[in-house]
Amino acid sequence: MRHCLQCNAEVGEDTRHGLCPKCLLAAAMEVESGTGVPPEGDPPRFRPPAPDPEELSRQLPDLDVNELLGQGGMGFVYKAKQHQLDRVVALKILHSELQENATFAKRFEREAKALAKLNHANIVWI
Secondary structure, eight states: OEEOTTTOOEEOTTOSTTOOHHHHHHHHHHHHHTTTOOOTTSOOOOOOOOOOHHHHHHHOTTEEEEEEEEEOSSEEEEEEEETTTTEEEEEEEEOHHHHTOHHHHHHHHHHHHHHHTOOOTTSOOO
16 A cells, blocks of 8 residues: 555555645645646646745754745755854755655765865855
C-alpha cells in the first residue's frame, strides 16, 4: 500500500501524482486559483503549501523567520534573522518527501559543505 505525499493517508497503487483524492483536489484548486501555477511549459504538479514563518520561528527559536522569498522543486527559502550572530540569513526548508530521502540528504550536505568553502560578496554564507 502506498501513502499520500501530502497527508500520508493510504492510497492505491493507481494514485495520480502520489496524492490521495482529497489532496489531489486541493492541488488542482491551487493551480486553478493561480497559487500553485507551475512555470510555463511545465506540466501541472502538486506544490505543497509553504510553512508559516511564525510557526517556523517557534520551531527554530534561534531564528526570527520573517518572510518567504521563494520556492522551487527542492523546497522553500525564507528571509530570517539569526539572533545569536545578529545577522540576516536565508533559511532553506526542504519539501517533506526530500527530508526523508537519505540519498538526497547526503547530496544536500555535500552541496552545503562545498558552498561553505566559498567566500564572495555575491554568495550566501552557509
